[in-house]
Amino acid sequence: MPAYAPPLADLAFLLHEVLGLERAGLPGAAELDRDTTAAILAEAGRLAADVLAPLNAAGDREGCRIENGGVRTPAGFPAAYAAMCAGGWTGLDCDPAHGGQGMPHVLHTAVGEMFVSANMALQMVAGLTHGAVSALAAHGSAEQKALYLPPLVAGRWTGTMNLTEPHCGTDLGLVATRAEPAPDGSWRITGTKIFISAGDHDLAPNIVHLVLARAPGGGAGTRGLSLFVVPKVLPDADGRLGARNAVVAARLERKMGIHGSPTCEMRYEGATGWLVGEPHKGMRAMFTMMNEARLGVGLQGLAQAAAAGQAAAAYARERLQGRAATGPAFPDRPADPLIVHPDIRRTLMDIRAFVEGGRALALWAAMLIDRSRSAGDAGAEGLASLLIPVVKGFLTDKGFEACVAAQQVWGGHGYVEDNGLAQYVRDARIAMIYEGANGIQALDLVARKLPSDGGRHIAAFLAEVRGAAADADPAFGAPLAAAAADLEAALAVFMAEGLRNPDAALAGASDFLHLAGHVALGLMWARMAAAARAALEAGRGDAAFLQAKLVTGRHWMARHLPATALHLARIRAGGATVMDLPAEAF
């Protein structure tokens, strides 16, 4: 399998030429000039390529197991995780008050892509810990922050999210795990949680579980849920580890992929926990970190596609098979490399146009989160909340497709596990499911985010798109304007149908998410093309890199953006054929 090459030039282009990181007015960003980010990204890229990536296939093959009552991760994972912590990567964008480095979330996202490309299973531990940090930072008491945040930010302890139970995943209103108050102000948590990533492992001596449970007096449904912090090992007030808590990883799931990530069934048997935030407001605390978590999962789809696309391109350049349709390209060799064949080249360009556009979208969304957090920018917050389901749903659906396409370039050798392509496909598959299955993302987008604040966020997004289309040269502007018109027409359908016939509107929810995703990447490509042209005119940067940007962008505009018309046709078809058959007919 080819080595992983961190996309340093593309990340630098996005951060500085497209997003203007150093001029964005974000805390910690003013010092991030080109040289500084280049040094940070190169260091992260070295860790990804040299330490994380070499363990990816072996971790998949070995998997995790329960031994002596605890989970053992694949060989090399503890040392690699320790290297991530030692480099300060786990707390890159965390508050310096808790030991973080105070850098913007957008830089954390750029680094995260490389770590996920290199080893998704291992990076998940850091991702989940980061989510726990955000939840505790937003909702924890002063004591909880002092106790838990420093070790979590440093990665010395790790975090988990415990939501799903055997009978409920999406529908958390059915959660049955109970919390009973103890006289000392703590709580006793009892119940079974499933699909808990990194619920147990051997990477750190303590694991901080955040658990949704039902405390007395909250009533039924999601409104009755509270959030608790339940450490695996009970720390004293100074963080010294004491007794083992009454929570165990009882079983590991046998999964299609992410074998290096232990997916645990957690049994809470009167485990000691402490309430985080207000009672019966657990869902609100979850929502706080949802944008960040869903961006992280969208990034997984993108990062797997990026890594798989690299492997496909490398193979297409090396593997000799057949002759170019226009005559032998290398008459002295027994055959031409695969890359001379138009259908192979089309596949590589499809992957590339998605990956580079998706990378821009993920970084833009991260920067909107930065703006909404640190600058209190309500417009950025609204736009981020609108875009997050698109980032999650579109980047994971299309990222998986890109992995499948990359595998196809390898032919039968892609189906063989030894070459790594199958693992990208299997690992990427989960990102379409967890952190809210993509159908839920579509529902969130259409039923919640579109009407939110009187439709202001989608109007703001459309205004950005319209503006970019007007400023762009025709190869970018015309298709973008057409796609924007499709988006507006779809909105008109929802406005007409929405109240009258919710089923008809929701039958088009996934198509709307994909329509919006295509437009969002179209917007990114218009911006990237403008930035590339400006850099070329200024004589800044690598001309070949910038010219390739323009070609790749035109590929997206000509071959992918027209999908908006298909999605619009489906949205207009409404719910008739979708809902007409009785359930018994299935």
Place this chain on the structure above:
Amino acid sequence: MPAYAPPLADLAFLLHEVLGLERAGLPGAAELDRDTTAAILAEAGRLAADVLAPLNAAGDREGCRIENGGVRTPAGFPAAYAAMCAGGWTGLDCDPAHGGQGMPHVLHTAVGEMFVSANMALQMVAGLTHGAVSALAAHGSAEQKALYLPPLVAGRWTGTMNLTEPHCGTDLGLVATRAEPAPDGSWRITGTKIFISAGDHDLAPNIVHLVLARAPGGGAGTRGLSLFVVPKVLPDADGRLGARNAVVAARLERKMGIHGSPTCEMRYEGATGWLVGEPHKGMRAMFTMMNEARLGVGLQGLAQAAAAGQAAAAYARERLQGRAATGPAFPDRPADPLIVHPDIRRTLMDIRAFVEGGRALALWAAMLIDRSRSAGDAGAEGLASLLIPVVKGFLTDKGFEACVAAQQVWGGHGYVEDNGLAQYVRDARIAMIYEGANGIQALDLVARKLPSDGGRHIAAFLAEVRGAAADADPAFGAPLAAAAADLEAALAVFMAEGLRNPDAALAGASDFLHLAGHVALGLMWARMAAAARAALEAGRGDAAFLQAKLVTGRHWMARHLPATALHLARIRAGGATVMDLPAEAF
């Protein structure tokens, strides 16, 4: 995992209401009235559901291994394979002169779908044997036919195809395996073949390898290849097994799926073989069986989608999660079943419209093969040769997508291996790759089949589509006519570009295959709708089944057929963005 339910009603509808099997004038088909086919299909369905399907997950989990120099298949596979042979299923459409039952290929295809849905890995052995029968029947000498066909038709011996080598899959001109003549008229075969399905196993005492190799005097490239029959165990003239031949399965591949099918690296070390057909005409012999083999692989995509779709529908009806958007459907239960949710229902309808349309296409293609074989119908042969790459490429690409969609309905439980959905996805994936990767199917369609015989076959197909559109009611006729216009417009692009710029034309090959696939399923749906309406008017059949056909057909026409416009847009985009970057830019 839900039990597999054979689609008996749908197969009967297609064979009798749509294809008019008993009136088709095929040898052996006149006796196939509704009762007879119903009895045959029910018997095959029982074998599929009761014997093959229960071994599918266990076979995936256990896999194959090499033990004492031979391959051992999963527990239960030898007995299940023996049951297939005992029922006469391996020779259903074979010549009675060789012990076959002389039934049409279309019936074999209907039975094959059920076997593949139930256990793709095991059915592959029978599928490969069938291919060897066809090749030997068409090209073998009288002695070879007498020696090999009876045990192959009965399934007592099995067959393989040996084409691929480590350095060549698609490009068989690079084959290096050598054949040297021996004084007794036999040949000594030496070389390494890889990816040989069922290259060794414990299901039968002998395996008949058909091997492409290079005999002296043939020159370079594919024209220098000859076809040899190389039995694992050397039989005497009466078929009694004697000495072991010098061929071994040296290694098994570790694959993403079809774990129950041993994928072997075969080492030929001066193995004894006999020439099949004329020297240096091996590729021609391969092409003889290619239509049948590619139809069989297309059927795999369809059959995995059919089985996965059943599992998704069963789960959607049972799993309680969330409430209907229009208010609780089952207020007395803790939640409504998934099937009330429009996005879930859309997913199920997408799968269903593809599966039922794809099933019709596979059976139609099989009947065209019947017509071309037995009735010597040149028009049917031409249409079959045109449609086969579409059947193979479209049914496997979309079949895989349908498996992924079915897995999505199961959420996290679909990602867990125990529930069987992941296996459908992993198994279906290979069908896009082997027997000519789908990019090769697209190339075959555009570069070979379209221009073949002066474009007569595509013209015949378009005439069928135009005729069906004109006869259909507007819900079917209007979208079908629009799709046909897109197909014609795409052809115009190829005619204009083809000679001038082959790269530009081939950059649109995969899109053309998908465009044609959508139209082909549109044609099938127009025919099925007409047949359903005729049966309803005549008061024949199950009215609910027939009404569901009409709804499902409208779903395809409204939500999937419009994809032709997107494919046309990509074809029109030509090769510019596809071919512009230098290979070094990747």
